[in-house]
Amino acid sequence: MPLILYQRDHCKLCDQALAVLAAARVPEFTSVWIDGDEALEARYGTRVPVLRDDARGRELDWPFDAAAAADFAAG
Structure with a gap:
């Protein structure tokens, strides 16, 4: 599951x-920094941190x- x-x-x-996330033992996830990305800043700028289940x-x-x-994480 791509988190x-x-x-x-x-x-x-x-x-x-x-x-x-460490305490919850969430399986592997990717960290994405939104700084400098206009589209991500517009979408997540005031909301971070946000955990997304892309699938x-x-x-x-x-x-x-x-x-x-x-x-x-379990779905």
Whole structure:
């Protein structure tokens, strides 16, 4: 399942999201930094961090906890 975590550089909330994903033991995911990408900035600029399940077209907006992240990753 291709999970993507959209985030920014120097983002404390993004760091917290990474810790939550680790605690939830979310399987592999790709980190994508939106900084400098106009399309991603327009879509996610005020929403990061966002966990996206690209295969299902679903997104989990911050704030989320370990249980929500695990449920989301499980499908």
